[in-house]
Amino acid sequence: MRALRLNSWKSEPVLEDVPIPEPGPGEVLVQVSAAGACHSDLHLMHDFEAGALPWAPPFTLGHENAGWVHTLGEGVDSVEPGQPVAVVGAWGCGACAHCRDGIETYCERPDRAPVPGGGGGLGLDGGMAEYLLVPAARHLVPLPDGLDPVDAAPLTDAGLTPYHAVRRSNAKLGPGSTALVFGVGGLGHLGIQILRATTAARVIAVDPRESSRDLAKTCGADLVLAPGDDLVEHVREATAGHGADVVLDFVGSDETLAAGAASARQLGDITIVGIAGGTLPVSFFGVPYEASVQTTYWGNRRELVEVLDLASRGLLHTETTLYTLEDAGQAYRDLAHGTVRGRAVVVPHDSYQP
Structure with missing residues (x-):
């Protein structure tokens, strides 16, 4: 599959071919419908030095993601293939007091998280690709009726x-x-x-x-x-x-x-x-x-459910500028130049193909 990769600090991302992940026990493979391009990604590309964060490149960018459940790992029964979902971006340990309260952004045992203090697109592979591997089904929120994944993706950060x-x-x-x-x-x-x-x-x-x-x-x-x-x-x-x-x-x-x-x-x-x-x-x-x-940093799963509900009822609308995956690098250049109206959103697939 194609993926927009940040291979080193202080570099531009590169579109590369990488293997499609296979979900292991408890994991879910999501076919990406859309991934938001966030201004914080520009800091990842241009501002950080080695050792500044507890994780490092290479990884696929994109921490605002939505799509359809594609393949389930062993033991996953809370979602179904073909189901439209949004992805909660912060992936904590799932066991500390904050994670049990649903506040995985403030995980107190980052050493037990998939990546310390990060998630998909932040140390681990994100959604600027055709498929995204999500390490636990609890990081998925089913979309309310009538809410398109392309509209939902930027809400996972820019709305939350x-x-x-x-x-x-x-x-x-x-x-x-x-x-x-x-x-x-x-x-x-x-x-x-x-x-x-x-x-x-x-x-x-x-x-x-x-x-x-x-x-x-x-x-x-x-x-x-x-x-x-x-x-x-x-x-x-x-x-x-x-x-x-x-x-x-x-x-x-x-x-x-x-x-x-x-x-x-x-x-x-x-x-x-x-x-x-x-x-x-x-x-x-x-x-x-x-x-x-x-x-403040991001938000929690319960709040994302509420954000998606507001959007499904027409009370919240993301102004978006859409880009193909091939043009994802241009999305970040436009973002850096301040020419994006609302949120830049990368759409890897033209349509859903289960």
Whole structure:
């Protein structure tokens, strides 16, 4: 089969022919319908040095995946061949306290996981291929009726990650509250929709690109702003001087973190989701009183079930730009140049062929 492989750190991925995996006991082989191209993959290609992570290339990229169950390993009876499924991306040990709670992103025994702190497309072979080997059936979520796998694939990260961040701050997003969103890209445009579908908050979106600000309006933002010296003033004016109850930073640069902290309300949440490498100094006078600053990473299986339900009901829609597997390298180049509208999604198969 064809697969887009990252063979070494600080290199471009290469489309290669590799053997089709055969599932062992407890494993499932999925025929990939679609795999999302995530901005974090660019960091894998260009920024990491040997030893920076507990795993290393070579591996197939693609950690946002959906498709159809193709072949079952011995002992698997929870899914059936031909069944459309989404793949939960973080693969923990399955036995520690966090994994038993379904929070495999924060597995406390990574030494017992298939790969420490990673999963498919993150140290192990991912879905930028015709087939994906999933090490346990618990990592599969059957798709609700009416939800196409091509639409489901990006939701496994680009939908799940903002959903987890929003739900974490749900108590602060009631009537009269304001959520401030930095970055209306692959995650941010879904974050706006999730806020609209699950909270009563007013939504302010910030992005330097006019096309992304237009997308924010389409997704339901109440106010759309461009970054600049007067950004914080505009946010304060729009919130009667209080500031934003919840700041969701899908960029994570020095500039967005500083603006988010300056725009936050006392007792608010400042949640850093993007990994642009910025830092936020925290001191007694550095952030509003009793403001909480946190990072989040991905989400859990239960939350993915909820995200897929929202999508199947038409409450959540991913703006996608589709690429063939042969053009997957171009998808990442477009992503690096900031020319992708919404989420880049690679489709290895033209149609389902059981």
